Amino acid sequence: MxxxxxxxxxxxxxxxxxxxxxxxxxxxxxxxxxxxxxxxxxxIDWTEPWLIGLLAFHGVLLIVTLASRKHVNFQFSLFLLALAGVYFAENLNKILARNWRRFATQNYFDPHGIFLSALWSGPLLVISMIILINTLFTLCYQIVRWKRAELRHRARLSHNKED
CATH class of the missing domain: 1.20.5 (Single alpha-helices involved in coiled-coils or other helix-helix interfaces)
Structure with missing residues (x-):
């Protein structure tokens, strides 16, 4: 022991x-x-107008996403647009890297796209996940409603057979 x-x-x-x-x-x-x-x-110089606009865009998009949570078709469109924004982030980074002097005080757009990934793609992916989670909850709710309706229908059928 x-x-x-x-x-x-x-x-x-x-x-x-x-x-x-x-x-x-x-x-x-x-x-x-x-x-x-x-x-x-x-x-990052957070006082640059284009950065403030980008953050405001993501804020408005988040508010629209949350406000439209009961509109499945609109949410699906938003989901596709957000994912398209992530998909085209590399091309957007190249364009912005060539033209940064027109709107920014410094070049934030490195060849690897770290800045754009953090401030463009990251929030879009978070919003996409919110939409996806909302869609899953909506689908679960619809399945429960459908199953209840099916059970009520079966109960009515069995009640009618007894009469």
């Missing part, structure tokens, strides 16, 4: 060491990511 207790204590100590190492690695790995994000955030 003492051997089992000793083995269990050794195992618990090993697991505790592994958890501590994993925790310290995660903390050290997340620090550069957080620093990169803060650097990215501070490198």
């Amino acid at each position: 003492e051997e089992i207790r000793s083995a269990m204590e050794q195992h618990v100590d090993q697991v505790a060491d592994l958890v501590q190492k994993l925790s310290s690695e995660l903390r050290s790995s997340l620090r550069p990511a957080a620093d990169n994000f803060l650097g990215f955030f501070h490198a």
Whole structure:
């Protein structure tokens, strides 16, 4: 019995060491990511009119998405438009990279499209996920309604057979 207790204590100590190492690695790995994000955030001049317009566009699109949650066809169109915006982000990045002097004070449009992915595609994907989740809830609700109607219909049929 003492051997089992000793083995269990050794195992618990090993697991505790592994958890501590994993925790310290995660903390050290997340620090550069957080620093990169803060650097990215501070490198952007948020007072530029086109950036304010872009953020306002995403805000209005989110409000329209939430307000139209009961209109499935409109939401489907919005979903397709949002995904089309993400699909054409690379082409949009190339166009904006060539013409940035016309509307911005600095070139935000790197060849990899990081900026546009974060500020254009990211919000569009979030809005698309909101629409998708809303559609799934709507479908579940419709299935429940259909099944209830089917059960009521069967109950009426069986009631009519008894008469």
